[in-house]
Amino acid sequence: MNDILRQKIKDLPEKSGVYIMYSESGQILYIGKAKVLKNRVSQYFNAGVKTEKVARMVAKIHTFDYIITRNEVEALVLENNLIKKHKPPYNILLKDDKSYPFIRIDVKADFPRVEVVRRLKADGAKYFGPYMQGISCRDITDLIHSAFSLRTCSLNMDKVPPSHRPCLNRHIGRCLAPCTGEVSREEYRKQVDGVIAFLGGNDRGVEEMLKARMTAAAEREDYEQALYYKQKLEVLDKLVRRQVTALPKDLNIDVFAVASSGLNTVAAVLFVRGGKLLGGDKQVIEDVSLDEKSALSSYISSYVSAVGYVADEVVTSVPLDDEDAMAQYLSGIKGKKVSVVCPHQGVRRQLADMAESNAKDFLEKSLSVRERHDNMTVGAMMQLGEMLHLPRIPARMECYDISHVSGTDKVASMVVFLNGEPARGHYRKFHIREVEGNNDFASLQEALTRRLAHLNGEETDVSFASVPDLIVIDGGKGQLSSVLEAVGEASEKISFISLAKREEEVFTPHKSEPIVLPRDSYALKLLQRIRDEAHRFAITFHRGTRGKRMRRSSLEDVPGVGAVGAKKLLKAFGSIAAIKQATVPELAQVVNRRAAENVYAFYADGE
Numbered sequence: 001m002n003d004i005l006r007q008k009i010k011d012l013p014e015k016s017g018v019y020i021m022y023s024e025s026g027q028i029l030y031i032g033k034a035k036v037l038k039n040r041v042s043q044y045f046n047a048g049v050k051t052e053k054v055a056r057m058v059a060k061i062h063t064f065d066y067i068i069t070r071n072e073v074e075a076l077v078l079e080n081n082l083i084k085k086h087k088p089p090y091n092i093l094l095k096d097d098k099s100y101p102f103i104r105i106d107v108k109a110d111f112p113r114v115e116v117v118r119r120l121k122a123d124g125a126k127y128f129g130p131y132m133q134g135i136s137c138r139d140i141t142d143l144i145h146s147a148f149s150l151r152t153c154s155l156n157m158d159k160v161p162p163s164h165r166p167c168l169n170r171h172i173g174r175c176l177a178p179c180t181g182e183v184s185r186e187e188y189r190k191q192v193d194g195v196i197a198f199l200g201g202n203d204r205g206v207e208e209m210l211k212a213r214m215t216a217a218a219e220r221e222d223y224e225q226a227l228y229y230k231q232k233l234e235v236l237d238k239l240v241r242r243q244v245t246a247l248p249k250d251l252n253i254d255v256f257a258v259a260s261s262g263l264n265t266v267a268a269v270l271f272v273r274g275g276k277l278l279g280g281d282k283q284v285i286e287d288v289s290l291d292e293k294s295a296l297s298s299y300i301s302s303y304v305s306a307v308g309y310v311a312d313e314v315v316t317s318v319p320l321d322d323e324d325a326m327a328q329y330l331s332g333i334k335g336k337k338v339s340v341v342c343p344h345q346g347v348r349r350q351l352a353d354m355a356e357s358n359a360k361d362f363l364e365k366s367l368s369v370r371e372r373h374d375n376m377t378v379g380a381m382m383q384l385g386e387m388l389h390l391p392r393i394p395a396r397m398e399c400y401d402i403s404h405v406s407g408t409d410k411v412a413s414m415v416v417f418l419n420g421e422p423a424r425g426h427y428r429k430f431h432i433r434e435v436e437g438n439n440d441f442a443s444l445q446e447a448l449t450r451r452l453a454h455l456n457g458e459e460t461d462v463s464f465a466s467v468p469d470l471i472v473i474d475g476g477k478g479q480l481s482s483v484l485e486a487v488g489e490a491s492e493k494i495s496f497i498s499l500a501k502r503e504e505e506v507f508t509p510h511k512s513e514p515i516v517l518p519r520d521s522y523a524l525k526l527l528q529r530i531r532d533e534a535h536r537f538a539i540t541f542h543r544g545t546r547g548k549r550m551r552r553s554s555l556e557d558v559p560g561v562g563a564v565g566a567k568k569l570l571k572a573f574g575s576i577a578a579i580k581q582a583t584v585p586e587l588a589q590v591v592n593r594r595a596a597e598n599v600y601a602f603y604a605d606g607e
Contacts, residue, residue: 004063005045005061005063005064008063008064009038009041009042009045012037012038012041012042012066013037013038013066013068014036014037014038014039015036015037015068015069016033016034016035016036016037016068016069016070016071016072016074016075017033017034017037017066017067017068017069017075018031018032018033018034018066018067018069018075018078018079018082019031019032019033019034019037019040019041019064019065019066020064020065020066020067020082021044021057021061021064021088021090022061022062022063022064022065023060023061023062024060024062027089028086028088029057029060029061029088029089029090030057030088030090030091030288031079031082031083031086031088031091032079032289032294032298033072033075033076033078033079033322034075035072035075035321035322035325037066037068041064041066044058044061045058053090053265053288054288054289057090057288071325072322072324072325073325073328073329073332075325076301076322076325076326076329077329077332079301080301080302080305083301083302083305084305090288091298091302092267092285092295092298092299092302101116101117101118101129101130101131101137102116102117102118102120102127102128102129102130102131102137102309103115103116103117103127103128103129103131103137103140103141103199104116104117104125104126104127104128105125105126105128105192105195105196106123106124106125107124107125107126107192107196108124108125110157110178110185110188111151111157111178111185111188112150112192113150113151113152113153113154114141114144114145114150114152114195116137116138116141119308120307120308120309126196127309128199128200128273128274129271129273129278129309130271130278130279130307130309131271131278131279139235140199140235142232142235143206143232143235143236144195144198144199145169145174145175146174146210146228146229146232147194147198147206147209147210147232148191148192148194148195148198149169149173149174149175149176149191150175150176150188150191150192150195151169151175151176151177151178151179152169152175153167153179155179157178157179160179164179164180166179166180176188176191194206199273199274200274206236207233207236210229210232210233210236211229211233213225213229214226214229214230214233217229251272251274251275251312251313252272252273252274252311252312252313253271253272253311253312253313253314253315253348253351254269254270254271254272254303254311254313254314254315255269255270255272255280255314255315255316255317255348255351255352255354255355256268256269256296256299256300256303256314256315256316256317256355257269257296257316257317257318257352257355257356257358257359258292258295258296258299258317258359259356259359259360259362259363260292260295260363261363261367264284264363264366264367265284265285265289265295265363266282266283266284266285266359266360266362266363266366267282267283267285267295267296267299267303267359268280268281268282268355268356268358268359268362269281269282269303269355270351270354270355270358271311272311272351277351280355280358282358282359282362283362284362284363284366285299285302292318293318293319293320293321294321296316296317296318296320297320297321297322297326300314300316300326301326301329304330304333310330310333310334310338311338312338312339313338313339313340313341314326314327314330314338314339314340314341315341315342315343315348315351315352315355316340316341316342316352317342317352317353317355317356317359318342319342320340320342323340323341323342324340326340327339327340375522376420376522376525376526377419377420377421377526378419378420379420379522380420380522380523380525380526381393381394381395381397381419381420381526383521383522383523384470384523384526384527387515387517387521387523388495388497388506388508388515388523390469390470390495391495392469392495393469394469394470394495395418395419395469396416396417396418396466396467396468396469396470397416397417397468397469397470397471397472397526397530398414398415398416398451398468398470398471398472399414399415399417399471399472399473399474399530399531399533399534400412400413400414400415400444400447400448400451400471400472400473400474400534401413401415401474401531401534401535401537401538402432402440402443402444402447402538403535403538403539403541403542404432404438404443404542405542405546406438407436407437407438407439408546409542409545409546410431410432410435410443411429411430411431411432411538411541411542411545412429412430412432412443412444412446412447412538413427413429413430413534413535413537413538413541414427414428414429414430414447414451414534415427415530415533415534415537416463416468417526417529417530417533420526422533425463426462426463426466427463427537428451428463428464429537429538429541430446430447430450430451431545432446432447433446434446440475440479441478441479441482442482444473444475444479444482444483444486445482445483445485445486448471448483448486448487449486449487451464452487452490455467455490467493467494468494469494469495470494470495470496470497471483471494471495471496471497472497472498472499472527472530472531472534473496473497473498473499474498474499474501474531474534474535475498475499475500476498476500476505476507477498477500477507477514479498480496480497480498480507480508480509483496483498484496484509491509496508496509499527499528499531500514501531503516504516504517504519504524504527504528506527555569555570555576555579555599557602558595558598558599558602559595559598560591560592560594560595560598561591561595561598561599565590565591565595568590568591569587569590569591569599572589572590573590579599579603580603582600583600584596584597584600587599587600
């Protein structure tokens with residue numbers, strides 16, 4: 001920590017507010033809130049235990065700024081607004097497409113319909129949800145339509161002509177058809193009230209209604225209709241079984257928990273609506289909070305901001321340091337009192353434990369995915385360095401391969417892996433110009449000599465200017481010896497090896513016998529990946545080169561065209577197929593009239 005930062009920390013006020021961390025380039029890294037600015041900001045720079053992610057961010061901090069607020073609630077509001085505006089990389093940012101399905105009923109309309117939406121609006125409509133994992137929002141709306149027969153169309157009821165004919169839903173008894181005037185506003189409103197009561201947790205009436213309709217259909221031997229109602233009862237049963245005992249049926253609760261490994265943090269949320277557990281969500285989040293309480297508080301703020309919905313009650317797996325401030329903040333958004341609690345016992349504690357268990361389970365799974373990725377990349381790179389006793393960790397690996405057909409159209413590929421992963425922006429390719437005939441050894445020598453010539457300190461190409469830690473040659477001892485002979489002193493600064501295909505043996509400059517890496521080792525798999533990628537890249541480049549030459553060669557056979565004319569025509573028309581379709585005047589715009597006539601006649605004769 002520099003002296004300027006140290007002095008700024010000493011000068012921090014012991015008041016609530018928001019702090020903003022900046023990088024040396026002026027980028028906002030992180031925005032946080034604090035009950036006491038001096039205490040909170042100091043914690044980031046203390047020598048105490050920090051998570052790896054926090055340590056990474058602190059290493060980038062060049063300076064910070066702060067804004068004093070009158071209280072912690074104002075700090076919470078300001079923090080949330082600044083995060084939404086600046087989107088700092090180390091803050092918890094829910095994805096823009098992170099939305100949940102809600103059921104919307106526009107109670108202001110004369111004949112409301114039930115809609116599924118993903119954004120909440122302050123439009124006076126009633127919203128129910130969100131619905132996630134295990135029970136489909138679509139299943140519930142289908143259930144509603146089968147029980148209450150509300151309209152599904154978007155017709156403007158004030159503009160329906162008298163001659164309007166009802167849709168199929170009316171004929172099969174699944175719509176009251178307000179478009180025909182068959183139902184009054186009052187009768188329709190009773191059905192809407194029934195839907196609202198059902199979504200609020202009162203499902204007994206719906207169950208009785210569906211059972212009666214199923215029985216009636218069976219008695220008149222309409223078994224298809226009876227099966228339809230039976231399926232809706234199964235959906236209802238699935239929903240009813242989610243009732244959380246000992247909770248009021250009109251209560252909506254969001255339950256939040258986090259789990260962290262020091263590098264990764266997972267947040268989980270459960271949705272209880274009308275006393276029923278509708279599902280939940282979990283996700284890996286960016287977080288550099290100093291403890292789980294702060295991470296949980298930040299996630300709740302971000303979640304509410306992204307979803308736009310506040311439940312009647314918020315339950316947390318751990319007590320928040322800013323519990324009272326959070327309750328006031330959420331109450332201000334909802335427009336009525338919202339309680340924030342960390343229960344110690346009872347059904348709410350069970351829900352909090354369930355959310356925490358979900359977060360931990362998802363964290364373990366995300367870690368296992370990350371661990372596999374790390375083993376195959378950085379881990380494989382480290383293992384390769386150890387197994388081959390390389391002087392440096394092969395952070396930048398380059399692999400070369402040659403491709404040609406009987407010595408024609410010779411090309412070389414240069415493939416680059418950084419930290420065990422393909423860096424396609426660093427790939428380069430070479431036309432082999434100095435070698436005659438079928439000579440892979442000489443072709444490799446030319447490619448490597450030209451590549452290493454770029455390491456002169458004046459190169460502007462970022463890939464050519466980078467010094468490789470390890471160069472891998474596709475081939476055996478002969479190819480490696482040939483390359484070492486050509487590169488000379490470069491082999492003293494850069495490690496060279498070759499990988500032979502048949503036995504997957506690794507040859508090194510100072511050993512006559514090959515090294516056989518374990519078949520299941522990550523190190524060998526890394527070498528195989530870069531070798532195969534170099535082979536693929538070389539073949540692709542060769543095919544393109546050969547195709548261009550063959551297209552040019554057919555044109556060059558036309559009298560009066562030659563190599564220059566063929567190149568001009570291909571550039572102008574893009575392909576031989578387009579040239580075949582061109583007229584003489586069109587061709588004459590690129591080459592002279594005589595040559596144009598010859599080209600036209602050449603392809604007209606079926607060449």
